[in-house]
Amino acid sequence: MQQSIEQYMQHIGKQARSASQVLAFASTKTKNNALQAIHDALVAHQPQILAANKIDMERGQSNQLDAALLDRLELTHQRFQGMLDGLKDVINLKDPIGEVTDLAYRPSGIQLGKMRVPLGVVGMIYESRPNVTLEAASLALKSGNAIILRGGSEALESNKALAQAIQSALKQTELPYEAVQVIETADRAAVGELITLTDYVDVIIPRGGKGLIQRITNEARIPVIKHLDGNCHVYVEAQADMNKATPIAINAKTHRYGVCNAMETLLVDQAVADQFLPHIATLYEEKGVELRGCEKTQHILGDRVHPATEEDWYTEYLGPILAVKVVDNMNEAIVHINHYGSHHTDAIITENFSLAQEFLARVDSSSVVINASTRFADGFEYGLGAEIGISTDKIHARGPVGLEGLTSQKWIVLGHGEIRQ
Amino acid sequence: MQQSIEQYMQHIGKQARSASQVLAFASTKTKNNALQAIHDALVAHQPQILAANKIDMERGQSNQLDAALLDRLELTHQRFQGMLDGLKDVINLKDPIGEVTDLAYRPSGIQLGKMRVPLGVVGMIYESRPNVTLEAASLALKSGNAIILRGGSEALESNKALAQAIQSALKQTELPYEAVQVIETADRAAVGELITLTDYVDVIIPRGGKGLIQRITNEARIPVIKHLDGNCHVYVEAQADMNKATPIAINAKTHRYGVCNAMETLLVDQAVADQFLPHIATLYEEKGVELRGCEKTQHILGDRVHPATEEDWYTEYLGPILAVKVVDNMNEAIVHINHYGSHHTDAIITENFSLAQEFLARVDSSSVVINASTRFADGFEYGLGAEIGISTDKIHARGPVGLEGLTSQKWIVLGHGEIRQ
Structure with a gap:
């Protein structure tokens, strides 16, 4: 890479922010069409994706990764089908964006309510599980967010192949392909950059070992949705x-x-x-x-x-x-x-x-x-459709985090010319 | 002070956490009785509070503080009455704690809902405005939170006198008097300690100049509800x-x-x-x-x-x-x-x-x-009753922050012996 990690991450951040502004105003139909296009592209790219996963698996075996990690890394036929089914499920989820609640008149004459909006850009840091790449990307798109994905380095080839399929699909749609970006370097410094991109990233969702999550939380300059452990x-x-x-x-x-x-x-x-x-x-x-x-x-x-x-x-x-x-x-x-x-x-x-x-x-x-x-206590049993993480924090999301956890609410004021007395 | 600032702040933090566990389960009646007791104690302590404010004012004048700051610092008769009226208003606000929403059956047979709960301990850092001490304390109590208050050093004597009145009132009630604590040192290191008390403080609410808020946000290891400016x-x-x-x-x-x-x-x-x-x-x-x-x-x-x-x-x-x-x-x-x-x-x-x-x-x-x-766009016009701050962030509270911004929701599951299949 000619550019520094810092430049590379700034570039990714800027692209994500720019994409998020289009996504925030995308209709449910546009977002569902994009998810369907990703579904179809995955089917078309299946041979390349499985070949890339094979490279990761072989490298993992020669690096003597432990059996549990290799198991999570492997994209079996069943897991691939699971990713496709998951996409269909997300298409069928209700779009949370634009929902207006509590709209009521105030004594001043204005109507005051709340509108559900995307958070903007999500930074996701996770283990070497390629299927999580799809889960996170599809939940982010459905909730109108751009996402930057940083999977475990052991899954780099698989994630690059998945990103290629996703972006090729998005290029056929009205959504910018930069809505879903995979960090294509194994350099650990990329994580340090990602969690301090205050101008471009709105929330960090880390998954993995307690030590990693604690380190990310301590160093992040962006709000983190996390859970450390489940005792x-x-x-x-x-x-x-x-x-x-x-x-x-x-x-x-x-x-x-x-x-x-x-x-x-x-x-x-x-x-x-x-x-x-x-x-x-x-x-x-x-x-x-x-x-x-x-x-x-x-x-x-x-x-x-x-x-x-x-x-x-x-x-x-x-x-x-x-x-x-x-x-x-x-x-x-x-x-x-x-x-x-x-x-x-x-x-x-x-x-x-x-x-x-x-x-x-x-x-x-x-x-x-x-x-x-x-x-x-999980997203499917709670009817959230899918789960991007579980939060043990009290601020923002708490418990299983589904689509709604990737959103915020803003106040809307509908007036008729009212001024403050 | 014999102990270090670090020890002093750890002590305050521990007391606040302990008080918050009682507050979280206090009934609306208990909390309203405590607010009424504070109201009455303010009336009884009025001479001491005004005398303390006079000390702050005289010190401010001899330190040649600017007129705007002195104006905010002064506890006039009107402002004192405003504090008393504000307490009455908070007593009349609906208690947000314990509200259960969205309780519904899931296909598994469990009933799933959300219950509104306090955040726990609020750390409030603000300008030299003694009336904010009362506003913040009363909103925290009503929402079942303990609060640690750090006002501007120019208002230290006023805030100590207010804290004395508040704590003397709380001692007559079922609530622990450590529910409201004022940091009784002008040492700036106390702020640095407060914003890193991760075990004892759940949220920091800074008010004041943009530079101060930015510094606090950068250094805090606890979630911050803030707004930097209103352009x-x-x-x-x-x-x-x-x-x-x-x-x-x-x-x-x-x-x-x-x-x-x-x-x-x-x-x-x-x-x-x-x-x-x-x-x-x-x-x-x-x-x-x-x-x-x-x-x-x-x-x-x-x-x-x-x-x-x-x-x-x-x-x-x-x-x-x-x-x-x-x-x-x-x-x-x-x-x-x-x-x-x-x-x-x-x-x-x-x-x-x-x-x-x-x-x-x-x-x-x-x-x-x-x-x-x-x-x-403010708490009173939006019907929030009172406002502890305005948030321009997207995570947790957004816009004017009233009682609800000092709360969170947890999931509740009501079962009949269900197990996961």
Whole structure:
């Protein structure tokens, strides 16, 4: 490359900003036509894309990447079909842009309302998963945003091939092809530039390891939509219906281990611990889940449980390990969740109405759940259509972020010549 | 002070976080009782507060502060009454906390909705205006947030006296008195600590000069709700009703000069410039407003207008100066506004429905106005009750920030034992 990384990123940023101004005013039909054109271009470019992915895979194998990373990197036939289906789904989503709400007269005579608008330019930093490239690009387009994509360097060839297919499709439409840009360098300095392009980028969405996200958040000069980890809890309260508590405790931990909405700590009220713990421990043992318990748990379960350390209460295992703590009452459970948790998703199992109300109000998490599994906390289950990330922040988007998380609202004033008195 | 600034601010932060956990679950009645207690304590402490303000005023005078700053610093009888009235207004505002919206069943059987919750702890950095101390504290309490207040050092004695009254009142209520804390040191390092207390502060709201706000934004490690400036435009379109255009153009500029929603640049369509400009120029001359025009404006108005430089299009005069530009069409007006403006408040005067629609969609400002004065863009006129600031950002709050801007929404899931399939 002749130009410096800084010049290269400035150029990409400028192009994205310029494209975003066209996108912001594009009709739903224009955006859907563009998504359909991308769909068709993917079908046409499938051989080139799979060939590029093969290069990434071979390089990854010779670089001895671990099996899980290679698995995410691979564009199988099924994943390719998934990308095409995903595009169709996004076409069918309701366009959030231009929606006017709360339009009402003020005493001064003006009509005041809110109009939903795109954020502008989204910078997305993610792992080596080529299918995310399509997901993010399609959600950005549908919500009227331009997007700059920076996937893991291991997926560079795949992402370049995908970008070529997307841009060739956009060139056939009324939308500028710079609406979707892939950063075509493996140089890590590009990320540093991207997260400080204050004039050209409106929001950064990082995905990946906690360390990476923390570094990006610290260095970004642009708002970041992020979640660091999912240390989720289920609290089995004294008045829990055990026919609900048992399947939920099993589902929340064992339905999938490597996901951010899996339970990592089980809190059990002392009133039901003697009854509940031995039974649930047997079920976890059948699933191969290792238990790490507080002293009371150890007292009840004996050597069926390992001692938990202070560190365990903070840990997102993302695997078949579960921390277990017996608590005196709901207050102790809530204080524990708000202190050790990650404000992601936390559940109570109880039949007591007033305690359920209090739990809802006091637990400071992006999703608070009564009598259901924490596993429901995702974009598809919440009906957002698709998910570009999950936010554990309180500012802007919170919880699963779909199309609406990529938008903002501006005030609109419709007058009849009114002036301020 | 024995302890370091860092220790002092950590202590304040911890107390605020702890208070916020009580506030988040406080009932509307408890919060209103606390606001009433503060009202009564202000009345009782009035002599001490006014005496403290006198110390600040005398120090300010001997330090030769400028007249405008001294004016804002002074707690006159009228301003004191205004603070009391403001408290009553906040008591009468609807409590935003706990509101549940969009609660509906999902196909899985769970009920999914959103619950409005406080942000937690607000850090407010502002000018030497003691009445803002009360405004900010009361809005924070009503919305269930703890607040840390850092007013200008010139108002330190006034703010300490106000804090004493507020905390003495809170001690009589069910709310922790640490819900409202004033930073009691003039050391500037305290601001640097406040904006990096990531564990204890959820949002920073800076007010004051553009330089200060920019510095805070750059150094903060916490989300900032801010507006930098209000470079607002009125565009008189070719099909404008002159009976609306004239009073709006006068009102937007001359109603008050030193406010962020005053017009700073007037854009006039060339189709009506010959007719409109000479007439409006006469009215501005009567008001003592200096005009700075583009070449076409100069051609029409001759020596009644000064030549505008490129810098003028970017300038928020906050005084009786107005930049004037003749544009070829609405597209040029929109491009000008989005390029030179500050995304605050911009208006079009037109009778053309389709152009009005396009202006609404394309102008990228926190308030977009049709046929009314830009001066309406504030919290009271928008019915927010009171205003803690105006945001020109797109993330989280946009436009005037009232109670709702100090809140967030979390997802709530009400189940009946559902597990994920």
